[in-house]
Amino acid sequence: MRFEGTEGYVATEDLKVAVNAAIKLERPLLVKGEPGTGKTMLAIEAAKALGAPLIEWHIKSTTKATQGLYEYDAVMRLRDSQLGDARAADISNYIKRGKLWDAFESPTRPLLLIDEIDKADIEFPNDLLQELDRMEFYVYELNKTIKAAQRPIIMITSNNEKELPDAFLRRCFFHYISFPEEETMRAIIEAHFPGVKTRLVNEALTVFYNIRKAPGLKKKPSTSELLDWLKLLMTDDIDPETLRADPNKLIPPLHGALLKNEADVQLFERLAFLARRELPR
Numbered sequence: 001m002r003f004e005g006t007e008g009y010v011a012t013e014d015l016k017v018a019v020n021a022a023i024k025l026e027r028p029l030l031v032k033g034e035p036g037t038g039k040t041m042l043a044i045e046a047a048k049a050l051g052a053p054l055i056e057w058h059i060k061s062t063t064k065a066t067q068g069l070y071e072y073d074a075v076m077r078l079r080d081s082q083l084g085d086a087r088a089a090d091i092s093n094y095i096k097r098g099k100l101w102d103a104f105e106s107p108t109r110p111l112l113l114i115d116e117i118d119k120a121d122i123e124f125p126n127d128l129l130q131e132l133d134r135m136e137f138y139v140y141e142l143n144k145t146i147k148a149a150q151r152p153i154i155m156i157t158s159n160n161e162k163e164l165p166d167a168f169l170r171r172c173f174f175h176y177i178s179f180p181e182e183e184t185m186r187a188i189i190e191a192h193f194p195g196v197k198t199r200l201v202n203e204a205l206t207v208f209y210n211i212r213k214a215p216g217l218k219k220k221p222s223t224s225e226l227l228d229w230l231k232l233l234m235t236d237d238i239d240p241e242t243l244r245a246d247p248n249k250l251i252p253p254l255h256g257a258l259l260k261n262e263a264d265v266q267l268f269e270r271l272a273f274l275a276r277r278e279l280p281r
Contacts, residue, residue, distance in 0.1 A: 001023050001050050001052075001153075002020055002023075003016055003019040003020055003023070003046050003049055003050060004016060004049070005045075005049070006045045006048060006049050007191060008045060008191055008192070009038065009041060009042065009045035009191070010184065010187045010188045010191050011042070012184060014175070015042070015175060015177065018031075018173060018174075018175035019042075019046060019175075021173055022153075022154075022155075022173040023153055025173060026151050027154075027171065027172060027173045028114075028132060028154035028155070028156050028171065028172045028173070029153075029154065029155045029156065029172065029173050029174075029175065030156045030157075030158065030164075030169070030172035030173070030174045030175070031155060031156065031157050031158070031175050031176075031177060032157075032158045032159070032160050032174070032175075032176045032177070033159075033160075033176055033177030033178070033179075034159075034177075034179055034220070034222060035159050035222055036221075036222020036223050036224040036225060037177045037179060037180075037222060037223055038177065038223060038224075039157040039177060040113070040115055040157055042155065042177075043056075043111060043113040043115075043155040043157070044113075046111060046153075046155070047110075047111040050111065050153070052108065052109055052110055052111040052153060053106055053108055053110040053111070054110065054111050054113065055099050055102050055103050055106070055110050055111070055112045055113070055152075056099070056113045056115060057098075057099035057100075057112065057113065057114050057115065058115045058116065059114065059115060059116050059117055059119045059120050059124070060119060060120070061119050061120065061121075063119070063120050063124065064120075064121075064124070064127075065120075065123075065124050065127030065128045066098075066127070067098050068098040068099050068100040068101075068114075068128065068131075069098045069100055069101060069131065069137050069139075069146075070095055070096060070097055070098050070101055070139060071095070071096045071098065072091075072094060072095055072096075072141050073094045073096065074094070076094055077091065077093075077094040091141050091142065092142060095139065095141060095142065099112065099114075100112070100128075100131060100137070101137075101146055103148070103152040104135065104136070104146055104147065104148040104149065104152070105146065105148075105149065106149070106152065107149075109150045109151075109152060109153065110152045110153070111152065111153040111154075111155065112152045112153070112154045112155070113155050113156075113157070114154065114155070114156045114157070115156075115157050116157055116158065116159060117156050117157065117158050117164070118158040118159055118160065118161040118162050118164065119161065122162065122165070125164050125165055125168035126165050126167060126168060128168075129167060129168060129171065132154070132171065133171065135147065135148035135151055136148065156172065179212075179223075180223060182205055182209065185205060185223070185226070186201065186205070188223060188227075189201055189226075189227070189230065192227055193227075193230060193231070193234065196230070196234065197240070199240040200230075200233060200234070200238075200240045200243075201230075202240070203240040203241075203243035203244060204226070204229070204230055204233060204240075204243060206243075207243050207252050208221065208226050208229070208258070211252075211258060211259075211268075214267065214268070214271070216267055217264055217267065218261055218263050218264050219259075219260050219261060219264060221258040221259070221260075225257055225258055225260075226258070228257045229252075229254060229257035229258050232254045232257055233253070233254065236253075236254070238253055238254070251265070251268045251269065255268075
């Protein structure tokens with residue numbers, strides 16, 4: 001099993017090395033990076049490339065590690081029992097399998113994505129250590145051990161919102177997806193919009209990277225936002241000349257795809273105002 005990228009996902013050499021090393025070591029691959037740099041998409045595209053079933057576990061602030069194993073609905077069983085429902089006699093009717101259970105019992109080696117692990121409670125990663133190490137867990141209600149038929153490929157994403165425990169980090173292969181340089185970004189754009197006009201891409205990238213360099217910006221636009229913006233520029237047939245730097249128009253057309261809060265829009269409006277004041281009269 002080797003990952004070499006796909007037509008829809010441009011992977012740098014160091015990212016390919018990280019994915020393949022994690023597969024060889026049979027360790028979870030922990031991927032960090034700015035939001036919008038393709039961490040989740042990496043797992044989706046890697047599953048396609050490797051021919052592995054994709055099992056996605058999207059983490060929320062309320063997610064508990066045990067939900068990845070299973071959940072037992074004792075309240076529902078009690079209610080059914082009181083109503084005389086025959087289902088109540090079989091406790092397995094009230095066991096809901098989690099994503100780890102699905103991955104462990106998959107007939108084909110799957111790719112399990114644990115997405116945005118840093119959203120959960122700080123204890124969440126540590127609570128998964130034993131299951132990820134042993135590749136098994138015990139279901140007390142069924143008096144049964146669920147053991148992985150084969151070790152799944154595991155990818156874990158983090159937006160770096162909080163630090164992960166050292167014990168958890170030791171068990172992972174780590175890779176940080178750096179924000180793409182212009183050459184890589186061009187390849188990403190070509191993968192999504194084959195044959196796009198070079199002049200439009202040139203002007204759009206100049207505007208995009210200048211916005212990211214602006215001091216005081218609260219949220220830098222990401223790769224996914226650049227792709228959305230380019231799609232709008234092409235749909236509206238915006239002329240590349242329109243994007244050229246103009247002191248009177250520092251805010252680019254269709255900027256709502258790039259600037260996602262009022263503070264950043266106001267920042268560029270102030271910059272435009274200051275630039276106009278400095279123009280020779």
